[in-house]
Amino acid sequence: MTLAMAWVRKGAGGVDELVTVSDSRLNGGGRNFDCVPKILPLKRNDSIICFAGETDFAYPLMLQLSLAIEGHFPAVSRAVDMTKIAGFTIRTFNQMLKEIDPYVKGQHVPKTEFILAGYSWQQKSFKIWRVIYNKGVNLFELKPCSVWHGPFKSIAFAGDWAREAEKQLYRLMTDRYGDIRILKEGCLDMEPFEVLRNILRAGKRHDTVGGAPQMVKVYCYPNARPVGIFWPDRAAERVYLLGRQLLLEEKNIDFWQLNPDTLDVEHPLHSRTATGAGAA
Template sequence: MEATITLSLAWIRSVGNTQELVFASDSRLRAGQAWDVAPKIFTLPRSDALISFAGATDYAYPLVVQMSQAIGFFPASRDRRNDISVAKGIALKVFNEMRENIHDLPRGQMTAGDPGVRFIFGGYQWRQKRFRIWELHYDASIDRFTFRPVQPWHGGNSGRVLAMIGDATDEARDRLVELLRSRGKLPGNGFDMEPFEVLRDMIRDRSHPAIGGAPQLGKVYSYMRSQLFAVAWPDATGVPHALGRAALGFERFDLPLLDPDAPHLHSRHAAAASDDDEEFVTTELADEPYEDD
């Protein structure tokens, strides 16, 4: 299985006076078949950033694994003494060095060409005390991976920062605008969990064969901690899914559990009680903005 398209998003969420960075993705790989259990959001050895991808998995997985290891091998980055902009630079250096090592190309092909994969990299930039998002992508004009900062939405709305990569991004953006308009949030300022709701609905309506499986969700907080979430799927009564994979009968994901139809809420409890009524395993997120009523 070499290729897939996806819908991957990252945005700055505003909750009162608090902000957090949210990543969301579908879970489908598709290359002549569908496989709905693929991790597309990745934690890193440093806890203040996440990365996700859209595109060819034969490129994406090796690149993400090696850049993650490179951060882990570099104490100043692993310990967050260096800002995430340094980690972004490490990612690009690793991506380009790995691509230069492709060899034994088909006869007549001089370069490896477009790898057909894009990444969203983001986290909390402690030097500037703000969240940052970058798109990492291949640029044919320089035959290298490079980066593009994600800018606020047009019209001067500095509170709305959103990255979208993958399949049907134009439709996803149109749906998002319509959802915000229906709730009286235009012009307004900032996002809550509306981008997740758009992703959820596009998975459910099955209008795009490349987008499917349970939604994946991760967050980065301003206290420089990242957190993955389990998502009950296909609704609140469903089995918890983590990074697209359903919990096995004996598993209790040590993750907060998200209701896909009330994504602004989440339980501190990781899973349902066990057969002998053990206490729920809980993940305490003391400073995280949440609602539990």
């Protein structure tokens, strides 16, 4: 399965940004494949879709959605707002469900879910939805994410480790800030990433999550950019981008790279380092 999270945080200069993270493992048939991209930036460049669950359902749905957006100029140019893309996503997925021909009983049920998120230029804010399958009506449904525990802005969890991750996030926030339910104001920073990092570092070979963490940020300019992760730590000198270890000839790739412990970021093409909880 997967652990994926998407949330709104305060970025550099106090400006909101959207962060999506995931593990990188697919497993089954007695093997782990730990370099699989699970977060797909959509061609509009203001949004992402991320999956958890069975890949044979998830990948065709995600890729067809991406191709549909790319092929429709009002959608790819962002003339169509992100809130309309959310409805288009559901219609696309449900139309594709009709093409499934289950010649083995029960094989028509998608055991997968998605996080869809992006920036709405009409509402001037980030939007996060969970896309889940409703077995009773044999349709995908859209579930908007609301605030999380008092003043914190919305966060979505997906995957079989979602409940455990939410428990760990609540404990981490409570340890740092006290009773977060009574705070008058607050904003998640990089704490969800810290939870994912800790789960992956403590992981075992037979766990359903594993590999390096992967991250994509969406900024309100708008722009969607993957972030490289030094893994398992900065000292290892290995950078992973969307779950894959970069080759030596990719050392000057044009992406920010995150230290998973200090949360500082650096860029191989620039001399400066941005400090403070993933500041880039």
